[in-house]
Amino acid sequence: MRKFIFKFGWVIILLVFQNCKECPPDEPGGGEPTIGDLENIDYNPTPYDLPQLVDFPQMLIPDDNPITDQGVLLGRMLFFDPILSVDSSMSCASCHLAEQAFADGQRFSRGVEGGFTGRSSMAIMNVGFNRHGLFWDGRSATLEDQALLPVEDEIELHEDWPNVIEKFRRHPDYPTKFREAFGISSKSEITKELAAKAIAQFERTMIVGEGSKFYRAQILGEEQLSDEELNGHLMFFDASRGFLPDAQCFHCHAAPLFTDSDFRNNGLDSVANVADFPDLGRGGVTNFQWDNGKFAAPTLWNIELTAPYMHDGRFQTLEEVIEHYASGGHWSPNRDALMDSISLDAEQKADLVAFLKTLTDTSFINNPAFQDPFK
Ligand code: HEC
Numbered sequence: 001m002r003k004f005i006f007k008f009g010w011v012i013i014l015l016v017f018q019n020c021k022e023c024p025p026d027e028p029g030g031g032e033p034t035i036g037d038l039e040n041i042d043y044n045p046t047p048y049d050l051p052q053l054v055d056f057p058q059m060l061i062p063d064d065n066p067i068t069d070q071g072v073l074l075g076r077m078l079f080f081d082p083i084l085s086v087d088s089s090m091s092c093a094s095c096h097l098a099e100q101a102f103a104d105g106q107r108f109s110r111g112v113e114g115g116f117t118g119r120s121s122m123a124i125m126n127v128g129f130n131r132h133g134l135f136w137d138g139r140s141a142t143l144e145d146q147a148l149l150p151v152e153d154e155i156e157l158h159e160d161w162p163n164v165i166e167k168f169r170r171h172p173d174y175p176t177k178f179r180e181a182f183g184i185s186s187k188s189e190i191t192k193e194l195a196a197k198a199i200a201q202f203e204r205t206m207i208v209g210e211g212s213k214f215y216r217a218q219i220l221g222e223e224q225l226s227d228e229e230l231n232g233h234l235m236f237f238d239a240s241r242g243f244l245p246d247a248q249c250f251h252c253h254a255a256p257l258f259t260d261s262d263f264r265n266n267g268l269d270s271v272a273n274v275a276d277f278p279d280l281g282r283g284g285v286t287n288f289q290w291d292n293g294k295f296a297a298p299t300l301w302n303i304e305l306t307a308p309y310m311h312d313g314r315f316q317t318l319e320e321v322i323e324h325y326a327s328g329g330h331w332s333p334n335r336d337a338l339m340d341s342i343s344l345d346a347e348q349k350a351d352l353v354a355f356l357k358t359l360t361d362t363s364f365i366n367n368p369a370f371q372d373p374f375k
Pocket residue numbers: 079084090091092093094095096109110111112117118119120121122123124125127133134135136137146147150151155156157199203
């Protein structure tokens with residue numbers, strides 16, 4: 001009897017799937033869910049081989065979400081699939097574009113119904129190393145938590161998770177993909193939490209640095225920086241012993257991740273009282289007034305590709321960013337003590353920009369593993 005079920009179970013599964021292939025994903029009846037309907041599909045997850053870059057910290061992976069090839073593939077599909085939005089017109093990738101290191105080149109991003117996000121889209125790079133929380137204000141503790149939010153965000157994808165789950169269950173491929181990634185035994189076990197886990201797995205593989213000149217020259221020692229880049233490097237790391245000005249950057253943008261994982265006020269707005277910041281930033285999360293106007297110091301990897309800059313995209317170019325830091329920024333009661341005017345001549349400013357461009361890693365943006373799997 002067992003043998004019989006085993007043998008014919010396969011035939012039935014095959015028939016069910018054959019059927020599904022012909023049903024458009026949104027049509028009801030595309031693959032009627034039955035209990036245990038996925039059990040005969042192979043569940044044999046392969047541990048993902050995460051690269052370990054020299055000098056980089058070890059990534060902390062949650063015990064309940066190990067990275068597997070199958071999970072990463074599913075996460076990548078979900079990241080690029082407009083099925084996550086209310087009218088199937090937008091995906092995560094609409095605001096996180098590979099060619100812009102997964103930022104989008106806009107000051108504010110246009111969401112699914114034409115509204116604009118309140119802050120500038122963030123590049124998705126090395127997010128697996130994040131320890132202070134995701135977003136400009138760190139309000140999501142983990143990638144798994146973060147991935148749940150855009151779907152139901154009124155501006156962003158403005159869909160409901162229960163609808164999205166229904167679309168997955170009726171879809172010709174997703175039930176199999178969820179089975180292969182997480183070992184679920186029936187379509188009814190597909191949840192938003194599993195979808196978020198898969199997206200988080202994909203994002204953890206998005207490690208940047210290896211293809212940059214900085215990595216080859218300053219970490220591996222295989223190449224030399226140009227004189228301009230080297231001067232920029234010395235100023236960035238306060239390492240010239242007085243021969244060049246100290247630009248203080250590394251305190252908040254520490255190598256090799258180029259962030260210190262903290263929230264700071266780098267002098268973007270001039271306010272007399274900390275209650276008056278136009279965007280409360282970290283203070284809106286902690287409800288601690290002294291945190292108002294503080295934002296995550298973002299990574300500077302691929303910074304050449306992610307304009308415009310800052311949480312509100314106010315600077316169009318790296319030259320404008322350097323002008324801002326040279327001036328010390330605007331005063332407010334909690335402006336960071338490291339923000340002071342720096343006297344930089346035109347050549348020194350250009351050298352800092354030249355150094356920032358050594359952090360460009362085009363192998364990251366062109367990596368076939370991070371491109372749209374539906375193309
Ligand atoms: C409409 C545009 C839009 C869409 C769609 C969108 N995002 Fe974002 N994303 C943003 C913006 C804007 C921010 C910064 C918001 C903030 O800090 O308040 C952001 C921030 C993030 C961050 C934080 C990065 C960091 O370093 O802290 C991650 C991760 C992320 N998005 C992933 C996703 C995923 C996954 C999806 C799809 C489920 C998605 N985004 C859909 C615009 C978008």
